[in-house]
Amino acid sequence: MGEENLVVFKGTAEGIMVLLDENADFEEIMDNFKQKLEQSKAFFKGSKVTMRFKGRSLNRQQQDRLLMLLANQNVINISFVHAFETESSEQEDNHLAWVKEQLDSQYASLSHFHYGIVRSGHHVDYQGNVIVLGDVNPGGLVTAGGNVIVLGALKGKAHAGLNLKNDKPFIVAYTMHPIQIGIKNSIAQSPNGEFICGTTTNCPQIAYLHDEQIYVDQIDFKTLNHMLK
Amino acid sequence: MSQVIVITSGKGGVGKTTTSANVGTALALSGRQVVLVDADIGLRNLDVVMGLENRIVYDLVDVVEGRCRLRQALIKDKRFDGLFLLPAAQTRDKSAVSPEQMKKLTDSLKEEFDYVILDCPAGIEQGFKNAIAGADRALVVTTPEVSAVRDADRIIGLLESHGISNTQLIINRVRMNMVKRGDMMAMEDVVEILAIDLIGVVPDDENIVVSTNKGEPAAAEANSLAGKAFRNIAERVEGKEIPFLDLQADSNFVGRLKKVFGFGH
Numbered sequence: 001m002g003e004e005n006l007v008v009f010k011g012t013a014e015g016i017m018v019l020l021d022e023n024a025d026f027e028e029i030m031d032n033f034k035q036k037l038e039q040s041k042a043f044f045k046g047s048k049v050t051m052r053f054k055g056r057s058l059n060r061q062q063q064d065r066l067l068m069l070l071a072n073q074n075v076i077n078i079s080f081v082h083a084f085e086t087e088s089s090e091q092e093d094n095h096l097a098w099v100k101e102q103l104d105s106q107y108a109s110l111s112h113f114h115y116g117i118v119r120s121g122h123h124v125d126y127q128g129n130v131i132v133l134g135d136v137n138p139g140g141l142v143t144a145g146g147n148v149i150v151l152g153a154l155k156g157k158a159h160a161g162l163n164l165k166n167d168k169p170f171i172v173a174y175t176m177h178p179i180q181i182g183i184k185n186s187i188a189q190s191p192n193g194e195f196i197c198g199t200t201t202n203c204p205q206i207a208y209l210h211d212e213q214i215y216v217d218q219i220d221f222k223t224l225n226h227m228l229k
Numbered sequence: 230m231s232q233v234i235v236i237t238s239g240k241g242g243v244g245k246t247t248t249s250a251n252v253g254t255a256l257a258l259s260g261r262q263v264v265l266v267d268a269d270i271g272l273r274n275l276d277v278v279m280g281l282e283n284r285i286v287y288d289l290v291d292v293v294e295g296r297c298r299l300r301q302a303l304i305k306d307k308r309f310d311g312l313f314l315l316p317a318a319q320t321r322d323k324s325a326v327s328p329e330q331m332k333k334l335t336d337s338l339k340e341e342f343d344y345v346i347l348d349c350p351a352g353i354e355q356g357f358k359n360a361i362a363g364a365d366r367a368l369v370v371t372t373p374e375v376s377a378v379r380d381a382d383r384i385i386g387l388l389e390s391h392g393i394s395n396t397q398l399i400i401n402r403v404r405m406n407m408v409k410r411g412d413m414m415a416m417e418d419v420v421e422i423l424a425i426d427l428i429g430v431v432p433d434d435e436n437i438v439v440s441t442n443k444g445e446p447a448a449a450e451a452n453s454l455a456g457k458a459f460r461n462i463a464e465r466v467e468g469k470e471i472p473f474l475d476l477q478a479d480s481n482f483v484g485r486l487k488k489v490f491g492f493g494h
Binding site: 117119120121122134135137138139140155 | 375382385
């Protein structure tokens with residue numbers, strides 16, 4: 001059965017790496033691990049090591065059982081067990097590369113700038129804030145974890161605050177004629193197809209959430225007070 | 230410097246084929262070498278509108294698949310010097326050609342003609358992708374209707390994402406009396422939404438239906454208002470600055486009198 005290879009110990013610069021077989025039954029791995037520990041009693045004697053598990057993804061229960069096994073043995077003096085990996089290291093590297101790339105790019109802040117018109121069928125999405133330097137046309141969609149600011153006319157759809165942890169998300173547009181707007185879990189549409197926003201149309205409007213209700217108003221002291229209340 | 234111009238709209242029935250036929254004819258009338266390419270494989274119309282249906286022997290798919298030489302498939306319009314048609318196949322569908330093949334085809338047509346005008350099918354699928362593959366610029370046709378404008382907006386976005394930024398707008402079937410009553414979108418509203426340059430406004434003209442059915446492009450008729458609009462578009466395609474037609478011109482005598490005396494708008 002080649003049971004010997006289900007668990008492999010590897011010495012690395014930072015301690016012991018334990019490679020677990022990816023396909024074998026977990027019970028067999030546990031047995032094999034116990035055996036391997038007994039066998040290497042002499043080798044580990046008296047040393048203090050850190051341990052990292054690799055090679056297969058483990059669910060919560062399996063992780064607990066491994067830790068229990070380590071706690072109840074008297075072979076190795078383990079000073080530290082590295083966090084279990086849920087992703088393969090390749091993915092981790094990719095992730096790190098992505099983070100680096102993001103930090104180097106122009107979107108290093110939590111804002112994404114869209115230059116030009118968001119046309120029908122176009123979806124601009126970002127986890128942070130989205131600033132559109134142009135119109136959002138009917139059929140266009142802007143979604144943001146944070147706020148949406150349209151330096152033009154909002155005639156399509158916009159949804160702000162998709163990251164629910166975001167406090168007081170808002171949508172600002174120079175002309176507010178959206179087909180639909182959403183903030184957090186609330187969605188609003190105008191009864192007659194267009195929002196009628198006050199008497200002046202040349203000043204920017206803000207849409208915000210208050211008591212689960214979406215309000216659209218021009219930006220002034222009163223509105224901001226109401227929004228932040 | 231020859232150009233490949235795709236005439237597209239997204240929505241069907243707004244007048245892509247009519248525009249292709251008329252702009253092509255008008256360019257030929259002003260002495261250019263023009264080829265009209267019907268990219269609407271399986272639903273070809275351009276040959277009918279041009280009245281050349283009975284002369285088709287080979288088509289675009291035959292050329293692409295190597296069953297004939299390009300020259301053999303080109304139909305010369307005997308009425309207009311320098312005007313040719315490359316018809317689409319009727320028995321096949323859009324998957325019969327690939328964007329790469331279309332690009333190759335338009336590139337070889339470019340060597341012989343001043344203008345290659347592609348009549349794009351409706352939609353944004355394979356047929357659209359084929360038609361825009363080799364295009365240098367695009368004329369987007371729309372009518373002053375919300376649905377047509379919405380589709381035009383989508384098309385402009387797609388053209389941009391395919392690297393075609395030289396895009397101009399034709400507003401077709403404008404009915405000035407309806408615009409005046411506020412029952413139809415005004416040209417300004419359409420241009421404001423689409424935010425691209427306007428290259429022509431074509432009035433709604435019953436004569437277009439007649440000339441289309443007869444297979445005679447309206448651009449060749451001297452006293453057709455729509456024909457005049459298409460001739461103007463052709464001149465603007467060539468880079469000339471031509472003032473827009475005064476579509477508000479009242480055709481009755483009183484209206485003209487009012488205008489003369491400054492009572493018009």
